[in-house]
Amino acid sequence: MEMISRDGLVEQLRALGVREGGVLLVHISYRAVRPVEGGPEGLIASLVEALGPEGTLAMPSATGDDDVAFDPATTANRNDLGVVADLFWRMPDVVRSPHFDAVAARGPKAAWITGGPFVLPPAAPESAIDRIRALGGQVLLLGVTHHANTMLHLAELVGGAPYRSDFHYVDAEGREVHYGENDSCCEKFELADDWLRAEGLQRKGQVGHAEARLMDAEALVRVAAERVRQDPLVFLHGPEEGCEECDEARESL
Template sequence: METISKETLVGQLRDLGVRAGGVLLVHMSFREVRPVEGGPEGLIAALGEALGPEGTLAMPSATGDDETVFDPATTGNRDDLGIVADLFWRMPGVVRSPHFDAVSARGPKAEWITGGPFVLPPAAPESAIDRIRQAGGQVLLLGVGHHANTMLHLAELVGGAPYRSDFHYIDDAGREVHYGENDSCCEKFELADGWLRAEGALRAGRVGHAEARLMEAEDLVRIAAAKVKADPLIFLHGADEDCEECDEARESL
């Protein structure tokens, strides 16, 4: 396949609607975007250029290790977050939340986004995810579906989703702390795509070789939270659909 230049990437991002000076939360699969000039570093550079010097770039940076004390300077990302997100948190000028469900960010609003209170469940109001919404941020999905869209976990909580699965983490004192998280298989998060399109709140195109979808975080939370309020279990598979994660969520009710 053709290697996409940095200049083309920046143009694609701007054509899609990425705002200069804005806040952008990116979920991606680099495998879908590549090949691009400069590899993962080149893609990060293109995202930064599209946002400009007044913009703030953010990516998920949570650990998949729930048996080790989290250290934002050394603890790696969960594997499914991908190579770009794992590279990003290690780069100069990037700051990272000081807890296990971290977000990494670079730009004028990075300290505020990542420095908020530690809340449980991890995507609850006042979390880093919510602060991206409060800052008028956008969500960009690059080569991934809404199953990766962390902002929808905030929408679940705002809408009053009642289910909680048992999770734990190790605190700074080495103690195992259990908490309930609004978790499921997330396959039905794809419903959000149709909801957004119906309201003209989704922009779609290509960035690199990947399908790209861009939305305002505020629109996403508003629209999805209303759906959850009307049907609190809308994101769960039915009891007869043989989904272990959704069944666990249902059993918590």
């Protein structure tokens, strides 16, 4: 496939609607985007350039090991977040939340986003995810779909989704702490695609070689939370569909 230049990536991002000076939460599959000039580093540089010096870039940076105390300076991301997100938190000028469900960010708003209170469930109001929404941030799904959209966990909670699955983490003192998280297989997060498209609230385009979706976090949370208010279990598979994760969520009710 054709190598996409860094300038070409910036043009694609701006054509899609990435706001210069804005806040952008990105979920990325580099495999879908490549090949691009400079590899994963070049893609990050293009995102930073598209946002400009007053913009703030954020990516999820949660650990995949709940049995080890989290260290923001050394603990790796969980594997499904991808190579770009795992590279990003290690870069100079990037700050990372000091807890296991971390967000990494670079730019003028990075310290405020990542320095918020530690809340449970991890995407609850006042979390880093919610702070991105509060700043008028955008969500970019780059080579992934709404299945990976962390902002929808905030929408579940705002809308009053009642289910909680049992999770735990190990704190700095080595104690195992259990908590309930609004969790499921997340496959039905894909419903948000139609909801947003129906209201003209999602832009689609190409970035690199990947399909990209861009939306305002506030609009996404508003639309999805209203659907949850109408049907609190809208994101769960039905009992007859044989989804173990969704069944666990239903059993918590």
